[in-house]
Amino acid sequence: MAIRDINEDGNCWENVATGVSGLSNVIELSSRPFVTFFGNVNGTTVITIEVSPDGSVAAPEWFDSQIKWFLSSGDFMRSIQLAAPYLRLRSSANVTADISAFATSGA
Numbered sequence: 001m002a003i004r005d006i007n008e009d010g011n012c013w014e015n016v017a018t019g020v021s022g023l024s025n026v027i028e029l030s031s032r033p034f035v036t037f038f039g040n041v042n043g044t045t046v047i048t049i050e051v052s053p054d055g056s057v058a059a060p061e062w063f064d065s066q067i068k069w070f071l072s073s074g075d076f077m078r079s080i081q082l083a084a085p086y087l088r089l090r091s092s093a094n095v096t097a098d099i100s101a102f103a104t105s106g107a
Contacts, residue, residue, distance in 0.1 A: 003028055003055055003086075012037070012099040018045070018091035024099065026055050026088045032103035035087075038077040039099035046070055046092040047099075051084035062088070 004011040004025045012024040029035065049067040056062075065087075069078055091097065 006030060006032060006035070006101055006103045009100050010098060012039070012089050012101055013097040015096060015098040018093075018095055018097050020092070020094050022091050022094065023050075024089040024091075024097075026052070026086055027101050028055060029082065029085055029087065029103055031085075032105045033081050033083055034079070034106045035082055035101055035103040036077065036079040037099060037101050038075075039097065040075045041071050041091075041095045041097045041099075042073055043093060043095040044070075044072045045095045045097075048090045048092070049080070049082070050088050050090055051082065052086040052088075053084070055086035064090075 004027055006027055047069045049065040050062045051065050052061050
């Protein structure tokens with residue numbers, strides 16, 4: 001997993017199989033707490049947002065947030081507000097996902 005910039009197309013997953021409990025790329029929010037995710041999945045899965053204070057790829061620096069999305073096959077869009085400096089997504093099922101995250105400071 002690489003650390004990817006926010007506001008970059010395909011920065012979470014770019015049309016790839018997630019794997020069961022698979023993790024997306026790490027996204028650096030750079031003090032932009034208003035985040036919108038959009039994309040699509042080809043099957044049913046639960047996406048959990050994980051957060052980290054430092055973006056380290058190793059546990060135990062990653063924590064499940066309270067944000068979980070129950071997605072079925074097709075397109076979606078979700079917006080959240082998040083103060084953590086780094087995030088990544090975890091998929092409960094092996095689906096093909098194309099998911100991007102874009103954010104703003106709100107100013």
